[in-house]
Amino acid sequence: MAVPETNAHEIPAGHFSRLLKHWRSVRRLTQIELAADANVSARHLCFLETGRSQPSREMVQLLGSALDLPLEERNALHVAAGFVPPYGDKGLAAENLQPVRQALDFILRQQEPYPGIVIDGHWDVRMRNQGSARLLKPFRDSYEMENGLADNAMHVVFHPKGLRQFMLNWDEFARQLIQILHRDVAQGSRAAAQLLDEIMVYPGLSAEWRLPRQSATSSPVMTMQLAKGDYRLAFFSTFTTLAMPTDAALQQIKIECFFPADDATAGKARQLALSPTPGR
Incomplete structure (x- = not known):
């Protein structure tokens, strides 16, 4: 689905009418359908x-729900209408989210000895388990990336000096991964839109990847195949999100x-988990 040229983050506060029309166009609804x-x-x-x-305020909330906007954009819609945003936006750092952090830590520990990570809306890795540290350490030690980029899951895959240099099936994997980013953009993520622009400047990316497309693949899952010398790994992954969050960043x-x-x-993961040398 092509997104209209007008971007939500370019519409200043106080311009509710423009923002409403923007999202109705993105959702491809007529006024009669949205009404x-x-x-x-x-x-x-x-x-x-x-x-x-x-x-x-009630009408803004009603329209945000009808447009199925993420909480971040519902906040923006309220601000544009002159109201205080109703949803928090502190994310994992918020003091009242300690139970959530504990739950995430529990999930990551249960994933051992296999890798598990927690990613925020910018695709920055906020938490990782020891399985991730152990198994990916040989690759991470060889990254030659600018400060901060090595902790961003998308940049790590697409940067020529990141994980990309060790990925045997990089073209296939990256082609499918960028479609996940396109889906985030279509849902209204400003961070994803910015990240997509940053990713597309890297060399070797097809111009077609700028557009959302349905990837054709014969495999039931997306596999990541890594190799550094004789050290080889192959993974598929799953994404899980939190149900019914009321914090924009947490969503x-x-x-x-x-x-x-x-x-x-699987054998390598079990072997390294028994090693006395801790991962990093």
């Missing part, structure tokens, strides 16, 4: 989009768990 979904009159919706009427959290795609990788 029906929100259970409001098409006439009133038209007045909101032209600025002839100003929305109440974007992903838990990625890696599972061995062959017996050799």
Whole structure:
């Protein structure tokens, strides 16, 4: 799905009408369709989009829900209408989210001896288990990336001096991975839109990857095949998100768990877990 040229983050606060029209266009809804979904009159919706009427806080919430906006964009819609954003945006650092951090840590420990990481809305790795540190250490030690980029899951895959140099099936893997980023953009993630622009400047990326496409593959899962000399690993991964979060940053959290795609990788993970030398 092509996204209209107007970007939500380019629309300043106080311009609710423009932001509403932007998201209706992104969702490919007519005014009549959105009005029906929100259970409001098409006439009133038209007045909101032209600025002839100003929305109440309840109306902003109703339209944000009808448009299925992520919490970050519902906050932006409230700000554009002149209201205080209703959803927190502190993410994992918030003091009241200690139970969430404990739950994430529990999930990562249960994933041992295989890798597991927690990724935020910018695709920065916020937490990782010892399995991730142990198994990926030989590759991470060879990264030659700018400060901070080595902790970003997307940059690590696409940067020519990151994990990409060790990935045997990089073209296939990256082609599918970037479509996940496109889905984030289509859902309204500003961070994903910025990250996509940053990724596309790397050498060797097809111009076609700038557009969302349905990837054709004969495999039921996306496998990552890594090799550094005789050290070889093969994983497929799963993404898990938190159910019904009320924090905008927390809504974007992903838990990625890696599972061995062959017996050799499973054996290597068990072997390293018994090693007295800790991972990093």
